[in-house]
Amino acid sequence: MEAMAGELERLRAEREELDSRIRLLESQFGASLTPAGEGDAAGTGAGGGGGGGGATACPIRRRGNGFAAADGLPADMIYRYSRHLLLPDFGVEGQRKLSQSSILVVGAGGLGSPVALYLAACGVGCLGIVDGDDVELNNLHRQIIHKEAYVGKSKVKSAADACREINSSINVMEYHHTLIPCNALEIVRKYDIVVDATDNLPTRYMISDCCVLLNKPLISGAALGLEGQLTVYHHNGSPCYRCLFPNPPPVAACQRCSDSGVLGVVPGVIGCLQALEAIKVATDVGEPLSGRMLLFDALSARIRIVKIRGSSTVCTVCGENSAFTQDDFQKFDYENFTQSPMSDKSAPSLDILPGSARVTCKEYKRLVDNGERHLLLDVRPAHHFQIASVSQSLNIPLSELEExxxxxxxxxxxxTDASSSDKPPSLYVVCRRGNDSQIAVQLLREKGFLSAKDIIGGLQSWAQDVDPDFPVY
Structure with missing residues (x-):
């Protein structure tokens, strides 16, 4: 009798699971039969896919159980978003607007991770994610949307899968490539709101220009080190990015987290606030950060809101007499304009020394193995030297070298004194990637250290070509 009772219970559980799957498929099938522009059950657009060319081309998946009033929410939505609906300032109307909105997140990294997760969880109708990179192990301390199992795989695929796991009722559109002028207009015009979750200067200018041309509000965030900032551009009279920065700042002032580092939770904080601003703009709830900028200091736990000036009448893109067209946009060279690359992987290396003043990592390794007397100077910052270093190297940071x-x-x-040879020792200089070491060698030779030579590619090349166990950071 116990065996029969157990079998009966198992079959009942299977029946309940099958009934649930049937209801889900029926709702999706019903959504696929809605008129054009009202819904689409297919929500995975790889590459540049994902709808036609109009602003409402992003399909909105809607589910219902047949019991909702014509102007009400289906029961499954009521239960899922019940804590939203209980808010007097948000309620049914706020959730309805959010479920009918489409939001594009550019970047699936430290900022884009919480943005995409929260927008998916909160029920945005259509969520687009653009990123051309793959997941790397050093992403995971801050890019919480990705898992170890996705290392080496597409960030967009990883992010989209995570969003669908949280909320299968929304459409997630995947763009497995970098947003650049030749594809940006086609993609951005399909969405109501754009979230800039990138980390480089040329892309910031490009996204802002694109949003102005297509009249889209832009939720812009940035996080570096222990600080972050956030504002809403081109919305309710707020300026565009070019209004505030008509000329790009010096390259030296534009650091990335791959150069300067970032505490993992800092982009998380800013990304959550970006998601909040996107929801506010989508639902017309609250007061967005239009014309204001939020500044976050993680060490002191201080948040300041500062007022920023309105749109500039002389802005070359959004100003009264602007002649900047969509054709101009597609031809504009943003990397040349900012003198910086869109990807840190494509960052150009310096080449300021003659070949006689440089050696490869393998050549340096051979002279070490041959016992050649020399001194290895490491010109990285002291805290970099503490992370990892080649044995018996001397650390003098480039910023302190002359003094x-x-x-x-x-x-x-x-x-020299430690050797019996009369030949003066050679001087070799190394840094992280082979740029600062060239600057150091140039300085040293000007100061009389004529034997100074640069080790090409720095410690990254050392790890790649000589010692695969050397830590890469």
């Missing part, structure tokens, strides 16, 4: 030339001379003399 510490005496220390270098003393170290070279000590190297």
């Amino acid at each position: 510490k030339l005496q220390m270098l001379e003393t170290s070279l003399k000590d190297t």
